[in-house]
Amino acid sequence: MLSVENVRSAYGRIEVLHGVTLHVDAGEIVTLIGANGAGKTTLMHAISGVQPVTDGTMKFEGRSIGQLSAHARVEAGISQVPEGRQVFEPLSVKDNLRLGAWRRRSADLRQDLAHVIELFPMLEAFMEKPAGTLSGGQQQMLAIGRALMAKPRLLLLDEPSMGLAPKLVDQVLAVIRSLKDEGLTILLVEQNAGAALAIADRAYVLETGKVTLSGAAADIHRDRRVQEAYLGI
Amino acid sequence: MAELLQFISSGLTVGAIYALVALGFTLIYKASDIINFAQGEFVMLGGMTTVFVAMAGVPLPLAALIAVVATTATGLALHRFAIEPARGASPVVLIMITIGASIFLRGVAQIVFDRRFHSLPPLLGADPIQLGGAAILPQSLVVLASATAIVTLLWLFVDRTLLGKAVIATAANRLAARLIGVDTRRVVALSFGISAAIGAVAGILITPIALTSYDAGTLLALKGFAAAMLGGIGSAAGAVVGGVLIGLMEAFAAGYVSSNYKDAVAFLIILVVLISIPQGLFGRAKVERV
Numbered sequence: 231m232l233s234v235e236n237v238r239s240a241y242g243r244i245e246v247l248h249g250v251t252l253h254v255d256a257g258e259i260v261t262l263i264g265a266n267g268a269g270k271t272t273l274m275h276a277i278s279g280v281q282p283v284t285d286g287t288m289k290f291e292g293r294s295i296g297q298l299s300a301h302a303r304v305e306a307g308i309s310q311v312p313e314g315r316q317v318f319e320p321l322s323v324k325d326n327l328r329l330g331a332w333r334r335r336s337a338d339l340r341q342d343l344a345h346v347i348e349l350f351p352m353l354e355a356f357m358e359k360p361a362g363t364l365s366g367g368q369q370q371m372l373a374i375g376r377a378l379m380a381k382p383r384l385l386l387l388d389e390p391s392m393g394l395a396p397k398l399v400d401q402v403l404a405v406i407r408s409l410k411d412e413g414l415t416i417l418l419v420e421q422n423a424g425a426a427l428a429i430a431d432r433a434y435v436l437e438t439g440k441v442t443l444s445g446a447a448a449d450i451h452r453d454r455r456v457q458e459a460y461l462g463i
Numbered sequence: 464m465a466e467l468l469q470f471i472s473s474g475l476t477v478g479a480i481y482a483l484v485a486l487g488f489t490l491i492y493k494a495s496d497i498i499n500f501a502q503g504e505f506v507m508l509g510g511m512t513t514v515f516v517a518m519a520g521v522p523l524p525l526a527a528l529i530a531v532v533a534t535t536a537t538g539l540a541l542h543r544f545a546i547e548p549a550r551g552a553s554p555v556v557l558i559m560i561t562i563g564a565s566i567f568l569r570g571v572a573q574i575v576f577d578r579r580f581h582s583l584p585p586l587l588g589a590d591p592i593q594l595g596g597a598a599i600l601p602q603s604l605v606v607l608a609s610a611t612a613i614v615t616l617l618w619l620f621v622d623r624t625l626l627g628k629a630v631i632a633t634a635a636n637r638l639a640a641r642l643i644g645v646d647t648r649r650v651v652a653l654s655f656g657i658s659a660a661i662g663a664v665a666g667i668l669i670t671p672i673a674l675t676s677y678d679a680g681t682l683l684a685l686k687g688f689a690a691a692m693l694g695g696i697g698s699a700a701g702a703v704v705g706g707v708l709i710g711l712m713e714a715f716a717a718g719y720v721s722s723n724y725k726d727a728v729a730f731l732i733i734l735v736v737l738i739s740i741p742q743g744l745f746g747r748a749k750v751e752r753v
Contacts (some may be wrong), residue, residue, distance in 0.1 A: 266628060268559045278641075278642055280638060280641050280642060299646070300641045300642065300644070301641070301644040301645065303643070304644030305644065309642075309643075312638065312639060312642055316636050316639035316642075317636075317639070318632040318635045318639065318640075319635055319636075320629070320631060320635050321628055321631055321632060325628050328519060328628070329625070329628060329629060329632050329643055329645070330471055330643050332625075332629060332643050332644050332645055333643075333644040335625055363694045368606070376643060377642075377643075380643065380644060417654065
């Protein structure tokens with residue numbers, strides 16, 4: 231569904247992605263694990279088209295997306311829940327969700343809003359409240375809900391568990407699993423490697439801008455180096 | 464008492480104009496972090512274009528409409544041909560581009576129009592209305608009513624339409640706005656267009672009272688900028704309050720001190736704000752999250 235080949239990207243003259251290759255098949259949860267500064271967020275930004283790519287190709291559903299603008303990629307079916315949630319703080323929860331469907335704003339959104347509330351019942355009570363007043367966990371739910379409003383086929387999740395209480399982490403992971411059951415394809419970036427590997431089908435390990443290991447999530451979980459470096463075992 | 468009323472009425476009138484100029488600054492700043500120093504030239508273009516189109520025999524309301532459309536087109540062109548090609552440059556570079564654009568527009572106005580002062584006939588006649596001993600110009604009421612209408616329309620736009628909310632979203636978090644599929648370039652273009660239109664209307668409204676010329680925009684831009692600073696740059700409510708306050712203070716300074724010092728008020732306010740309340744009355748200090 232998504233294939234990234236030899237993608238390079240740089241901030242100014244400093245290259246942070248040195249030719250990354252990975253693919254995500256339809257219906258999968260693929261996780262990308264790696265330390266801080268490995269280039270995970272840069273790669274997510276490159277896939278969404280908000281970070282320029284200096285080399286390599288990206289294809290989504292067989293179609294090259296390298297030249298598409300960020301909004302055209304949303305239209306094509308790729309949505310991202312950015313790291314740190316990034317909800318629109320001054321706007322109400324409802325407006326955040328409505329804006330999530332910006333590229334299909336003429337559509338009837340009632341069903342989609344209802345669906346998001348079904349996934350995150352806690353949001354209903356806050357619909358008219360500014361998103362900035364929500365707790366971190368609620369903002370994360372909102373950020374995921376906002377991305378879903380675009381009706382993506384591929385969801386990019388960047389560190390959804392970051393800064394959340396353990397109970398909320400479980401809740402977010404449960405939602406990710408149920409989204410997969412609905413048929414959504416997911417690329418998940420996580421520092422919480424244990425949790426990510428537990429729900430993923432396949433995994434890639436990204437180290438200083440290169441994929442150093444890939445395979446079935448269970449195999450990666452058993453890998454000695456991964457256990458030492460990312461799982462603290 | 465009559466004196467005070469007189470000062471208040473003239474202060475509110477120019478204050479409303481400053482508020483509109485400040486709103487132009489605010490809108491572009493919110494959408495793009497750019498302080499557009501060509502904002503004053505939008506005001507000048509509104510007034511001067513109306514004057515010259517009217518001189519060519521076009522009825523005044525139509526001339527004003529043509530001026531607003533032409534100025535809006537100028538604002539969009541400024542974005543398309545000067546700001547957009549420099550995308551990715553630092554805000555300081557973009558601000559310098561707007562200063563260059565301001566000088567350029569003044570130069571073009573000098574050639575296309577002329578170097579003389581011009582006025583327009585007031586919309587509701589020139590006979591002052593007597594109120595509590597003060598003589599209030601009917602044009603003052605036109606200015607206040609129009610400014611109120613523009614502020615209300617702008618508020619309705621951002622509060623009631625999804626496009627307006629996309630503008631707020633872009634201002635609040637540009638990355639997130641791009642990730643949900645907002646074409647932020649178009650939002651910035653829109654902010655230039657609206658700011659230019661508001662500036663043009665301000666220029667048309669003030670011309671019957673204060674005259675206009677090819678370089679009338681410079682001082683108005685500085686005062687509008689002072690108003691935006693006083694209110695807190697980036698705050699629309701602050702821009703309106705700041706504009707009215709500066710207008711009033713100017714009128715009091717001119718009335719009670721000397722009209723020679725009238726123009727110094729805005730500069731004094733810029734200094735005081737920068738030294739004592741850099742975030743302005745309505746602004747929030749920027750908090751960097753780590």
